[in-house]
Amino acid sequence: MGGDKTIITNLRRLTALRAIALSAYIGVSLWLADSLSGSALVFVVLGVVTTLISGWRARGSVAVGRREFFGHLLMDWLWLPPLLAFSGGAANPFVTYLLVPLTIAAATQPRFFAWLMAAISIAIYTGLMVFFPGVESGHGAHAGHNMSHASEGSDFYQHLIGMWATFTFSALLIAGFVNSMAEALRSRDRHLHKLRQEQARRDQVLSLGTLAAGTAHELASPLQTIGLLVEELQAQQQDFSEPVKDDLELLQQQVNLCKQALEQLKSRARDPAGSEELQSVAAFIERSLERWQLLRPDARFTLQQRGSNHQQARLPLTLEQTLINILNNALDASLAADIPQPVALDVDWSRDRLRIEIADSGRGLESENPTAESGGFGIGLILCKTALAQLGGKLTLTARKDVPGTVATIELPLENEHEEAL
Template identity: 25%
Template sequence: MAAMAIASSLRGAARRSALIRLALDSVGRQNMIQMVQLRWIAVIGQILTIVYVVQMYEVRLPLVQMANVISILICLNLFSLFFPQRNATVYRWQIFFGLCGDVAVLTALLYCSGGATNPFVFLYLLQVTLAAMLLDGWLTWMIVGLTTVCFTALTKYYQPLQLPEHSRYTLFELHILGMLVCFALNAGLLVIFVNRITSILRGREERLAELRQREVEEDLIVRMGLLASGAAHELGTPLATLSVILGDWRRMPEFRDRPELLEEIGDMEEQVRRCKTIVTGILLSAGEARGESLGITTPQRFMDELVAEWRAKRHVPTLDYDFDQDAELPADLSIVSDSALKQVICNVLDNALEASPQWLAFEVRCTAQTLSMQVRDFGRGFAPEILAQLGKPYQSTKGKPGGGLGLFLVVNVIRKLGGSVTAENLIGGGALVSMSLPLASLAIGGSHES
């Protein structure tokens, strides 16, 4: 059992590692998409700015050289747009080289339009801000160093802006106007894209926190399974001993001649058999079949037998049980008789019976894709804090030490089968627990785990 638990933990760790890697890859792709959108804004802004400056202020610019630079930026953007679709993972170095390309294009445009005297030189701060948010420390400092070198080079190497002799504006006036436009552009883009990137990173942290919580819950399940299996094994020997002793008592003259004692011995044997059944169920749920083969059944037979066994062991005045299967499904549709699923359904029914001893309803619907189950009762319903923390361990209003594990196990077993569990309070009173899982998870050869 310990080896099985370790193997289960390793499989769970592998699944969690894959999910964490998927979450990080998704964030990388989203960040790359944000950079692509920013570049399209840059392309449009650069074209409009060049056209506006040339037409309104008659500034002489090397339009052919600047058009070539903008074409390079468009090609870089198209490459960045389609590259993540061909490669699932977007690494930080890819974002780093993308930012380096943006810095190079901006530097080339500034070289053609006044160098460091161009007020749009402060757009370097936008690249530095994005690097600080998207890259590691040393990569960010490399972007800082690159922009500093480019800024310094533009103070010496550039093509000066040229105004016509009859221009009504001076270079200083255009510089002040350009600074105003650059400030508004920098501020607007930073607000928009920093908020977007922050939202992406916050979503990543939430997904990672959820995965870590699942890791804690699965670890708790493994430890509970080890405890339950160990207890079941330990109980097997004394129960067998009790069964032998009671059999000997039944044959002894002191008991054989007294019917009232024989009746009590029969009751004791029945309780021992019930304990053995419970122990067997625990071992089955833990993955140890005690030599018994895996059962194959149909959805309706599985549910009918489950309800019949549950009714036989508990006093239920009224249980409204209904099974509905789509007409197009074959009546002999085969599924695996999953003992863990049976146990969690009985757990939900037990909770409903405890809340509503006089009446409860159990409705099952089987479609081609889904097996849906609903348990309703007329009890007091769930407390708000229980609904808010559905499926979390030790969330109980019964006041019992270690309570609140029933729904925790229900949620986790159904989730392991690829399904979901919801709970709600009904308007007319009582509560409704809905369980839904893909029928493929119970199909023969399906990818379910007991």
């Protein structure tokens, strides 16, 4: 939408510039000749019509595309060349306005359109030079060159050729240099916008991390109390039925998982850079899935693995949590579907690369926030992307091809044994 607003703003500027140029032409013509010829008046009216059309489209009620804006630039060629032809030809000082649409195109359009506008401008000026030089008619600021004697007419033609060479050089310079500068500025703006987005994401992650640390500190005491109560109940479990004993065992497992999560959080706070040892990739995947199943007993999944069972790599703690977060999102999306299907995992790794595809059977990417389909908070995806970016990896979301659902793809470079030795 930001691009559309910029184009509309440029169209408004073009409309104002065209209105100023027409007003200046009419004012100068009336000052020099007290009237406009009939042919010139027709094309002045045509110029006014194009100005009104551009002004109407610049109201912003309907989006204006880049190609349409280029079409508005081309509208100047409907009235400007014939107006010059019938009012002095190439000798008319107003001929320099031919460079204005080119300059705007070079500053706002891609390189192809800038060079296309340059070619059109040079062709129009060349046509005016050949068919409407303005020598015999005596129009324009250079008319005095042909009033003395015949040799001065030849000098005037040489002067026009010099003007043509200057115009051509100016057009090529504008199309090349100005367009390159404009593209460099647009690239810088895109880079700055990306940096601002990354900084905003870092600030959000920092605030979430601060909140998580405070919450972990507050949860430690209640969790310890719950653990003691569960242990006391288990000491009296001979008085309970088997279903109650099973529930107590499950409750103890969940309490232990919560304690492990808090210990990992503390360990990560003490060692932000991480000091993970080399471990088997296959064992890491298996351990992560086991932990996920303990956290989500209702989880159903299928797993395909491709890679050596002996392959070892340095896998940070944040990767396990990131994987579990994405699995939770996929499971929530699948459970929210009309016909829930197991979460499909496809894990492929080599010596220096790990790729994990997690496919759910949810509604897909039709919603703006696919991570919040089942009432999620929508922050898991931000945290996962940030964590993977810090590890040199990335997370991408794509729609499944043949069935509804979303595929989350984790790609991460691996630090293996050989690199550790180096």
